[in-house]
Amino acid sequence: MNEKTMTAEEDLRFEQMLAEESVCTKENIVFDRTDTLIDTNMHYCPGCGHGVAHRLIAEVIDELDIQKDTIGVAPVGCSVLAYNYLNIDMNGAAHGRAAAVATGIKRVLPEKYVFTYQGDGDLAAIGTGETIHACNRGENFLIVFINNGIYGMTGGQMAPTTLPGMKSTTSPEGRDIVTMGSPLKITELIAQLPGTYYVTRTAVNSPVNVRKAKAAIKKSFEYQKLNKGTCLVEIVTNCPSNWKMNPVESNKWLEDNMLPFYPLGDIKKPSN
Amino acid sequence: MKKEFRLMKGNEALAEAAIRAGCDAYFGYPITPQSEVLEYLSGEAAKRTGMVVLQAESEIASINMVYGAAGTGKRVMTSSSSPGMSLMQEGISYIACGELPCLLVNVQRGGPGLGTIQPGQADYLQAVKGGGHGDYKVITLAPSTVQEMVDFVGEGFELAYKYRNPVLILTDGALGQMMEKVLLPELRPRKTEFEPWGSTGKTPDRERNVIYTLSLQPDVMEQWNQRLQAKYRIIEENETRCELIDCEDADYILVAYGLVARICQKAAHIARDKGIKVGVFRPITVYPYPYAELNKIADKVKGFMTVEMNAGQMLEDVRLAVNGKKPIEFYGRQGGMIPSPEDIFHKLEEKIIGELV
Amino acid sequence: MTEEIIIAGFGGQGVLSMGQILCYGGVIEDKEVTFMPSYGPEMRGGTANCIAIVSDEKISSPILTKFDTVIALNQPSLDKFEHTLKPGGLLIYEASTIINPPKRTDIDILPIEASNEAAKMKNIKIMNMIVLGAVLKKKPIISLESAILALQKVLPERYHHLIPLNKEAIEKGMELAEKASVTA
Numbered sequence: 001m002n003e004k005t006m007t008a009e010e011d012l013r014f015e016q017m018l019a020e021e022s023v024c025t026k027e028n029i030v031f032d033r034t035d036t037l038i039d040t041n042m043h044y045c046p047g048c049g050h051g052v053a054h055r056l057i058a059e060v061i062d063e064l065d066i067q068k069d070t071i072g073v074a075p076v077g078c079s080v081l082a083y084n085y086l087n088i089d090m091n092g093a094a095h096g097r098a099a100a101v102a103t104g105i106k107r108v109l110p111e112k113y114v115f116t117y118q119g120d121g122d123l124a125a126i127g128t129g130e131t132i133h134a135c136n137r138g139e140n141f142l143i144v145f146i147n148n149g150i151y152g153m154t155g156g157q158m159a160p161t162t163l164p165g166m167k168s169t170t171s172p173e174g175r176d177i178v179t180m181g182s183p184l185k186i187t188e189l190i191a192q193l194p195g196t197y198y199v200t201r202t203a204v205n206s207p208v209n210v211r212k213a214k215a216a217i218k219k220s221f222e223y224q225k226l227n228k229g230t231c232l233v234e235i236v237t238n239c240p241s242n243w244k245m246n247p248v249e250s251n252k253w254l255e256d257n258m259l260p261f262y263p264l265g266d267i268k269k270p271s272n
Numbered sequence: 273m274k275k276e277f278r279l280m281k282g283n284e285a286l287a288e289a290a291i292r293a294g295c296d297a298y299f300g301y302p303i304t305p306q307s308e309v310l311e312y313l314s315g316e317a318a319k320r321t322g323m324v325v326l327q328a329e330s331e332i333a334s335i336n337m338v339y340g341a342a343g344t345g346k347r348v349m350t351s352s353s354s355p356g357m358s359l360m361q362e363g364i365s366y367i368a369c370g371e372l373p374c375l376l377v378n379v380q381r382g383g384p385g386l387g388t389i390q391p392g393q394a395d396y397l398q399a400v401k402g403g404g405h406g407d408y409k410v411i412t413l414a415p416s417t418v419q420e421m422v423d424f425v426g427e428g429f430e431l432a433y434k435y436r437n438p439v440l441i442l443t444d445g446a447l448g449q450m451m452e453k454v455l456l457p458e459l460r461p462r463k464t465e466f467e468p469w470g471s472t473g474k475t476p477d478r479e480r481n482v483i484y485t486l487s488l489q490p491d492v493m494e495q496w497n498q499r500l501q502a503k504y505r506i507i508e509e510n511e512t513r514c515e516l517i518d519c520e521d522a523d524y525i526l527v528a529y530g531l532v533a534r535i536c537q538k539a540a541h542i543a544r545d546k547g548i549k550v551g552v553f554r555p556i557t558v559y560p561y562p563y564a565e566l567n568k569i570a571d572k573v574k575g576f577m578t579v580e581m582n583a584g585q586m587l588e589d590v591r592l593a594v595n596g597k598k599p600i601e602f603y604g605r606q607g608g609m610i611p612s613p614e615d616i617f618h619k620l621e622e623k624i625i626g627e628l629v
Numbered sequence: 630m631t632e633e634i635i636i637a638g639f640g641g642q643g644v645l646s647m648g649q650i651l652c653y654g655g656v657i658e659d660k661e662v663t664f665m666p667s668y669g670p671e672m673r674g675g676t677a678n679c680i681a682i683v684s685d686e687k688i689s690s691p692i693l694t695k696f697d698t699v700i701a702l703n704q705p706s707l708d709k710f711e712h713t714l715k716p717g718g719l720l721i722y723e724a725s726t727i728i729n730p731p732k733r734t735d736i737d738i739l740p741i742e743a744s745n746e747a748a749k750m751k752n753i754k755i756m757n758m759i760v761l762g763a764v765l766k767k768k769p770i771i772s773l774e775s776a777i778l779a780l781q782k783v784l785p786e787r788y789h790h791l792i793p794l795n796k797e798a799i800e801k802g803m804e805l806a807e808k809a810s811v812t813a
Contacts (some may be wrong), residue, residue, distance in 0.1 A: 069473045073340070074484075083482045089471040091343045092484035094366050097336035100328070104340025105471070107324045108297050108348070112473050130336070133329035279653045279662065279782070450691055451649065451664035453656045531691070538690035612694040 036061045036087045043081060047247020049237025050078060052204040053146060054085050056214040057117070060221055061088065070113040071105050073098045075127075077119035078152040096127025099134035102141045113224050114141040121151045124160040124186040131186065138195030138229035142220040145187065145232060148239040149258060156242030160184040163261055168242070183261065187234045191268040197229035199268040203236040203259065205251045212264075228270070236262050275455055282418045283308035283448040285456075286351070286377065286441070289425035291317050294460040295375075296346040297324035299337035301356060304389040305445035306379035309351045321462055331356035335363030342372035343483040345470030347429055347463040351377035353445070354395050355386060357403070364438055365404030368500070369485040373432035375425065376410070376440045379448040382581075382608030390608025391445035393530065394582035399442050400559040400589070407497055409504045411439045411511065412559040414529040418452035426457055435507055436469075442558060444581070446531050446610065507560055514562035515554040518544075519569055522551030524624055526616065527566070527590050528579040529555050536579055538613035539620065548625060558586065566593035575599045575624040579616055582606060599624065630685050632770045633693050637678035637710055638702025638723070643757030646783055647700070648679035650761065653779035654771030655683040663691045676705055683770050698768060700760060707731060721764055723756065738812045739767060741805055747798070755798035762802020763809075773799065 033039060036058035044050045061067050067088055074082040076095035083090035093101040098116035106114040123131050123145050131143070150168055151157040158168040158175060161183050165174040175183075191199040198220055202213035213235055220231035236258050238250035245253060280288065287309045290298065298317070300310040310327060317323040324341075328334040334350045341348040352360060357378045367374060378399065382392035395403075399412050411431050413424045421443060428439040466472055474480040487493040517537055519525060524543075526536040533554035543550035553569060553576075555562050570576075575598050578587045584602045594600055601623040605611045634651065638644045648664050655662035665680040680696075682688050699714045701707035701722040707729075714720055716735045724730075724740035731738050743759040765776060776799060780792050 067473075068475045071344075071471055071473055080486060083484060087474065087480060089474045089480050090482045090484075091340060091471050092482070092486060093339070094336060094362055097332065097339075097363070100333040100336035101340035101343075103326070103328075103333075104297070104299065104337035104342070104348070105344055107326060107337070108341045108344055108346040109472060129329055130333050133333065277656050279649070279656050279664070446665065446691065449666055451652060451662075451666075452688075453652075453662050534688075535690040535692050538693075541689065610692045612692055613690050614694055 034059045034062050036067055038085050038087050040084065042085055044078065045241045047238065047240045047250060048078075049148065049204045049235065050146065052210060053117075053144065053213070053235050053237070054082065056204075056210070056217055057115070057144065058086055059214060060218045061086075063218065064221055066113050066221065069111070070115070071109070073102045073105070073114070073116040075116065075118040075122040076153075077122045079117055079119060079146065080153065082117050096122050096125070097130055098122065099127060099130040099139070099143065103134050103137070103139050106139055106141050110140070113221055115144060115221075116141065117144045118146065119152070120145070120147045120149065120159045120161040124184050128186070132190065132193070135190045135230045135232065136193045136195045138197070140224055140227050141230065142217070142224065143230065143232045144217065145234040146237055147234055147262065148237045149183070150239050150242045152239050152242055156239075160186070161262075163257060166257075185262070187232060188267055190232055195229050196232060196268055197226075198223055198231040198266075198270055200232070200266045201234040201236065201262060201264050203254070203264055205236075205238065205254050209264070223270070234262070236264070277453045277455055279451050280418060280454050281308060281449060281451045282421045282443065283379065284312045285418050285454050286421045286425060286448075287312035288316075288456060289422040290349060290375075291321055291323060292457050292459045293426045293429050294321070294347060294462045295323055295349055295429070296462050297326070297341045297348040298350065299326050299328050299334040299341070299348070300350050301328050301331045301334050301352065303331075303353045303356045305381060305391075305448050306351050306353045306377070308448070309377065309379075321459075323462065331359040332363065335360040335367075338374050339363055339367050339370070339372065342367060342374040343370065343471045345463075345467030345472065347373075349375035349377070351379065353379045353381050354383050354392065357395060357398065361398070361404035363404075364410060365402075365406050365408060366485050367438045368402075368408035368410060369406065369496075370483045371436040371500075372438070372483065373429070373436050374438050375428045375432060376438055378440060378442050380442065380444040382606065388608030389445065391447070391531065391610060392581050392606070392608055393444060393532065394585065394606065395442070396558065396580070396582060396585035397588075399440055400561065408500060409437070409507070409559055411435065411437055411507060412442050412557060413439065414442050414556060414558050415447060416530050416533050416554065418447065418450065419454050421447060422454050422456060426460075431511065435503060437503070437507070442530070444531055445608075511557060512560045512562045512565070513556035514565050515556055516565075516569070517552040517554065519551035519553060521549050523549045523574045524620060525551050525553050525569060525573050525576045526579055526620065527553045527555075527576055527586070529558055529586060532579050532581060532611065535611060535613055536616055539616035542613055542617045543620065550620065555586075558589075561589045561593070563589070563593040566590065567595060567597070570594045570597040573598060575601070577601045577603060577616075577620050577624055579611060580604045581610065631688075632683045632698065632768065633696050634681045634683075634698040634700065634770075635678060635693075635696045635710055635713065636681065636700040636702075637676060637706030640677045642677070642702045643754065644677045644702065645679050647757050647761050648681040649783045650776055650779040651681045651683060651770060653782045654775035657775045657778050658771055660685060661688050663688045665691045676703070678706065678710075698764065700764060701727070702757070702760065703727065704729060719764075719767055721760060721767070723760060737767075739763060739806060739809055741802065741809065743802065746801055746805065750794075750798065750801065752794060755795060758795045758798035759802040759805065762799035762804075763806035764802075765799070766803040766806035773803075
């Protein structure tokens with residue numbers, strides 16, 4: 001497109017079009033940036049699920065009108081800069097320690113809404129202890145767990161959730177479960193802890209799944225008011241760059257490989 | 273009103289002082305010889321002031337809970353002993369970088385490894401040179417009595433907020449376990465006011481507060497470092513503290529901090545009984561270190577002996593301070609062994625006085 | 630006046646409470662005090678010892694190798710600490726169980742059959758208080774009144790009904806010390 005220069009006539013028409021304010025009015029607007037999402041370019045790769053997941057959290061915070069009462073905890077990983085995109089008070093934790101940091105915040109400010117946003121390496125490898133113990137204590141916050149089966153930021157190394165046979169830079173022949181262990185289904189594990197209240201697995205690969213993921217996040221924020229324990233929303237996502245696929249292929253691969261291993265749906269629902 | 277003195281164990285006195293300092297939260301993990309801090313607070317604090325006391329799953333979790341809670345602007349602390357402090361170093365680096373106030377306590381034991389549960393001072397370099405990664409400093413107070421274990425809690429919190437910097441009370445197992453007469457401060461209310469930088473929920477009237485420690489641009493990170501360094505220079509200018517005991521007429525100076533400084537006082541008495549003029553130089557802050565004060569003394573004396581419960585860690589600072597002006601010898605015990613006053617006197621005689629007479 | 634004392638015995642003999650009572654008594658009398666326990670495995674039934682320092686002046690070292698008074702409640706403690714007594718110091722030991730008496734001749738030695746006396750008083754646990762009474766008779770580091778007040782501070786509240794018995798034991802110890810001959 002850019003290579004083709006516009007004719008003077010086209011140029012004029014374009015400018016006129018822009019000048020016409022009537023194109024976007026409050027009445028006919030169908031899609032807008034949600035307030036809690038900061039108006040800036042995200043560093044995420046094209047087709048990555050992080051952007052959608054961020055937006056869902058921002059929408060929920062806006063809909064519940066809890067921006068002034070919400071504190072988020074960003075991890076180390078691709079979403080290390082999550083605090084640059086969400087217009088709320090945030091705290092950037094050390095690698096794996098988000099659940100401990102969130103515990104500190106929630107314990108001294110119990111009336112606030114607190115959530116962590118963590119990837120699979122952060123939550124299920126280096127931070128396993130903090131994750132399990134926070135959930136076991138039933139800390140009243142939400143953990144948003146982004147599972148794409150790979151270390152994104154460091155460049156595609158094997159994650160605790162990398163599928164058997166799946167290639168990564170540190171499992172170039174594919175994950176060998178004999179020497180590298182099996183993928184850790186930490187969400188199922190956490191669901192068994194009495195401290196957790198609501199544990200669910202969602203995805204953002206299709207409109208219907210995006211809607212379900214948002215509903216799960218919204219419910220979890222609402223549950224925080226009840227003081228009933230930890231909520232964990234896993235979001236199974238793609239990583240086009242490190243899976244070495246285009247976004248469409250990566251979503252297809254996710255459906256064919258990730259979702260059969262990590263089935264979607266509620267793993268633990270509130271009893272009443 | 274008559275002041276009420278109590279006989280208290282160092283660790284318990286420190287815990288009581290934390291409650292009275294209006295501390296909002298304590299996060300800790302059991303480790304000998306400091307577990308009494310967590311135990312004492314678990315029994316008393318919540319009932320009396322509503323302070324949060326939480327036994328974490330590890331020291332790593334403790335320090336990160338401190339990081340989270342300190343980020344809200346609340347008055348928070350943790351305590352541990354040597355192996356546990358090693359685990360906390362990464363978190364302390366984050367706290368220092370994020371410029372969060374908090375109080376840390378290291379009731380040192382003998383190391384390395386699992387070491388012993390007896391007192392030690394071998395975490396000196398870790399404490400004062402920045403035990404974690406990156407260029408940062410932790411204001412480090414070294415009490416030598418149970419009363420100072422109490423006093424430094426309140427003073428530590430003051431310094432932490434004054435400079436938005438972690439403050440460490442560097443003590444040891446003997447001071448933690450021994451009992452002395454203490455005068456406790458009045459109960460101060462818990463901290464309810466919010467700090468302007470605290471991450472507490474973004475209200476419409478202010479920009480959002482983000483606690484973070486990362487910059488992808490090295491030039492920005494360098495400026496950040498320079499800001500921290502400028503703050504450390506101010507701390508060095510304003511907060512250096514030391515105690516000079518019988519130094520005015522002394523020919524020889526024993527340099528020691530904490531418990532060992534007291535043992536050195538007894539050694540100095542033994543020396544003076546024999547007609548040898550010995551004084552004791554005790555740094556109270558080991559970061560910032562009283563270099564100038566020690567350097568000044570070097571002009572008047574014949575020699576120094578540094579005494580530590582390690583293989584010679586503060587010795588490096590003493591050498592920097594004295595800067596070659598006078599001979600410096602060293603006597604240290606390790607692994608949880610405590611030097612006795614007689615040992616110190618004999619070493620002083622053998623290593624310095626004998627040589628110079 | 631500065632009194633530097635070491636108290637040693639088996640864990641469970643009440644070594645630490647004796648030291649604490651001396652120190653709390655010191656606090657009550659506006660003196661400076663330091664109490665340094667040995668800690669660690671001793672808590673679990675081995676030998677236990679503690680240093681108690683009571684002084685009119687600010688106390689320097691809590692770590693000492695020479696003492697004004699040594700209190701030994703069992704044989705290993707006597708063997709270990711006899712030589713730490715300063716010349717002219719006081720060695721008090723529990724004579725019903727210690728079979729090899731001290732050998733030094735430059736010190737005051739006071740054997741007290743505290744276990745036997747405690748058995749007569751039908752509570753072996755007050756043995757330490759009998760010894761403490763003997764110490765206070767020979768060296769009035771703190772007054773009997775202060776010792777009783779200190780007991781209230783040191784004993785957990787659930788044992789406060791035993792304070793009269795403890796007082797009786799201290800007095801018994803004082804009486805024994807008065808009768809006993811001190812060898813020098």
